[in-house]
Each structure stands twice: as structure tokens, then as C-alpha cells.
Amino acid sequence: MTDPIDALLTVHGLRRTSAARMVLGWLLAHPEISYTHAQLQAALQGDSTLALDRVTLYRLIDRLTQVGLLLCRVDANRVRRYQAMPASLQSIPHFECQSCHRDRPLSGELQGNAGDLEKAAQAALQALRTLGYQGVSMDLSLRGVCADCATSGHP
Numbered sequence: 622m623t624d625p626i627d628a629l630l631t632v633h634g635l636r637r638t639s640a641a642r643m644v645l646g647w648l649l650a651h652p653e654i655s656y657t658h659a660q661l662q663a664a665l666q667g668d669s670t671l672a673l674d675r676v677t678l679y680r681l682i683d684r685l686t687q688v689g690l691l692l693c694r695v696d697a698n699r700v701r702r703y704q705a706m707p708a709s710l711q712s713i714p715h716f717e718c719q720s721c722h723r724d725r726p727l728s729g730e731l732q733g734n735a736g737d738l739e740k741a742a743q744a745a746l747q748a749l750r751t752l753g754y755q756g757v758s759m760d761l762s763l764r765g766v767c768a769d770c771a772t773s774g775h776p
């Protein structure tokens with residue numbers, strides 16, 4: 622059986638280097654967390670004996686983002702954060718905690734309104750496509766501090 626990470630790299634035309642395996646593997650194993658470059662480097666260094674220099678890591682992250690395996694967002698401090706592209710987050714409204722940087726879908730909280738929101742968003746996407754826009758995607762995120770972080774006292 623092919624390793625799923627190797628398969629993803631191959632399908633997206635990337636070389637199956639140990640660094641690529643490590644970076645993508647780590648992000649896929651922590652799909653709910655978005656990392657800055659520095660945080661990712663620190664996390665990987667704590668986890669592995671393989672030395673990964675900054676330039677290699679930056680290049681890898683760029684490549685993985687270009688091919689759509691990673692999601693890049695700019696947070697409230699205008700810092701780029703990366704996480705594994707979660708299929709569920711591509712269209713579902715989600716909440717992004719500014720403290721622990723966990724994402725969670727808001728389907729439960731939206732309840733009856735989720736359908737309306739989805740319809741409105743789909744209508745907007747359709748309208749843009751009709752106008753000739755390409756590669757249009759939707760990212761509806763609400764930001765704040767989650768209840769866990771708020772009650773733990775860390776802002």
C-alpha cells in the first residue's frame with residue numbers, strides 16, 4: 622500500500638523528499654491548528670532529528686500552498702498561518718480562535734440559518750463565475766477567542 626502522504630505529494634507533482642513528507646505529515650496530523658512559519662519550524666524540530674533549514678521550509682510551504690494542499694490565511698496580526706487544507710473548511714462557515722488558533726465548523730451554532738448562508742454564498746459564487754471569474758472559492762470565518770481560552774484567562 623502506498624503511503625497516503627507520498628500519494629498526495631505525487632498526485633500534486635511534488636518530490637517525495639523526507640522534508641516534504643515531514644511537513645505535510647505534521648500538518649495533516651494536526652488539521653485543526655494553523656501555524657506560522659516559525660511555529661511550524663519549532664514544532665518540527667521538537668519532533669524530528671531531521672534538520673530543516675528555514676529556506677527549505679519556506680519553499681516547501683509555498684509549494685504545498687500553491688498546489689492546494691495547505692490553506693494560507695493572514696491572521697488579525699497580519700501574520701501568515703498555514704494549515705492542512707480541510708475539505709470541510711472550504712465552504713462551511715467556521716470559527717477561528719485568535720488565541721489557540723483552532724478552527725471549528727459552525728454548523729451547529731448556525732442551525733436554521735446555515736442553509737440561508739450557504740444559499741447566499743453559492744449565489745455569490747455562481748454570479749462571479751457567470752461574470753467570468755475563475756478559481757473562486759469561499760472562506761467564511763468568524764474570529765474571536767474561544768470559550769476554552771476565555772475561561773483559562775489567557776487573552
Ligand SMILES: [Zn+2]
Nearest residue numbers: 718721767770
Ligand atoms: Zn481558543
